[in-house]
Amino acid sequence: MTSALHHVTAIAGPARRNLDFYTGTLGLRLVKKTVNFDDPGTYHFYFGNQAGAPGTILTFFPWEHAAPGRPGPGETFETAFRVPEGALGFWMQRFIEKGVRHETPVTRFGDKVLAFQDPDGTRLALTAVAGIDGEPAWSDGGVPEEHAIRGFSGVTLLLSDAAPTAAILTDVFGFTSVGREGTLERYRADGAAMGGVVDLRASGDFPRGRPGAGSVHHIAFRAAGDAEQERMVRRLAEHHGIHTTEQKDRNYFRSVYFREPGGVLFEIATDDPGFAVDEPAETLGQSLKLPRFLEAQRPHIEAVLPAVA
Numbered sequence: 001m002t003s004a005l006h007h008v009t010a011i012a013g014p015a016r017r018n019l020d021f022y023t024g025t026l027g028l029r030l031v032k033k034t035v036n037f038d039d040p041g042t043y044h045f046y047f048g049n050q051a052g053a054p055g056t057i058l059t060f061f062p063w064e065h066a067a068p069g070r071p072g073p074g075e076t077f078e079t080a081f082r083v084p085e086g087a088l089g090f091w092m093q094r095f096i097e098k099g100v101r102h103e104t105p106v107t108r109f110g111d112k113v114l115a116f117q118d119p120d121g122t123r124l125a126l127t128a129v130a131g132i133d134g135e136p137a138w139s140d141g142g143v144p145e146e147h148a149i150r151g152f153s154g155v156t157l158l159l160s161d162a163a164p165t166a167a168i169l170t171d172v173f174g175f176t177s178v179g180r181e182g183t184l185e186r187y188r189a190d191g192a193a194m195g196g197v198v199d200l201r202a203s204g205d206f207p208r209g210r211p212g213a214g215s216v217h218h219i220a221f222r223a224a225g226d227a228e229q230e231r232m233v234r235r236l237a238e239h240h241g242i243h244t245t246e247q248k249d250r251n252y253f254r255s256v257y258f259r260e261p262g263g264v265l266f267e268i269a270t271d272d273p274g275f276a277v278d279e280p281a282e283t284l285g286q287s288l289k290l291p292r293f294l295e296a297q298r299p300h301i302e303a304v305l306p307a308v309a
């Protein structure tokens with residue numbers, strides 16, 4: 001069984017700024033506007049392609065007064081999206097026009113990569129990928145379809161010791177090592193178009209990070225359904241002595257969580273049921289959706305959430 005990234009969840013500052021950047025500047029679709037089920041006074045935004053397919057979803061917990069995080073070993077250092085091969089020029093120009101902090105494109109494992117940051121300092125990148133022009137993309141967000149983001153390429157994890165994390169990636173999620181470049185070791189999920197790359201970056205003796213705005217909270221790997229998730233959970237316990245949380249119902253997927261040996265919080269999320277489970281696919285993200293157990297508190301929740309539109 002081979003997995004791939006399902007979603008990435010990060011911490012942001014002000015909700016409105018977060019929403020504007022991801023839908024406006026990056027042109028992603030807001031596929032769900034809900035709250036943090038464990039902290040319902042906080043939004044949980046999900047951005048993705050038109051369907052919010054697994055492998056395209058970047059989610060945020062925005063806190064109006066979040067202090068900035070500081071990167072360090074044991075966390076996700078960069079999240080990279082895929083764009084069509086010829087699109088980087090368009091994006092460079094867009095970042096200049098919109099004042100987005102970005103770097104000069106570099107070549108990584110043969111791909112052109114444009115690193116940039118969101119307004120909270122979240123480290124992101126666009127990877128130019130050949131042959132993906134025909135993949136569906138959300139183009140109602142102001143980015144023409146020919147240049148639009150096509151889900152994740154993958155993530156880079158910063159680790160003081162990469163080996164134990166690599167063992168989980170290969171043994172539990174079916175990734176294979178495909179090469180090394182400088183301090184990066186690349187793992188790939190065979191056959192996964194989106195979210196199939198995890199780079200492990202050796203940090204050396206770097207002080208531990210501090211979570212905050214701009215930090216990734218956790219990354220989630222895909223399981224087709226409960227049976228596959230259960231097989232991964234068993235493998236983690238039997239081969240690695242790692243025990244996950246019990247399964248939590250996240251409405252749009254069902255999840256278990258565990259801290260991998262390098263310190264990064266991992267989740268295993270099911271592909272089903274997806275974001276159209278509680279609103280029509282055509283109008284995803286337009287109204288505040290709450291899980292059934294929070295519906296009775298809706299007036300109070302709506303009163304404390306910051307206005308975003």
Ligand code: ZN
Nearest residue numbers: 009218220267
């Ligand atoms: Zn998650």
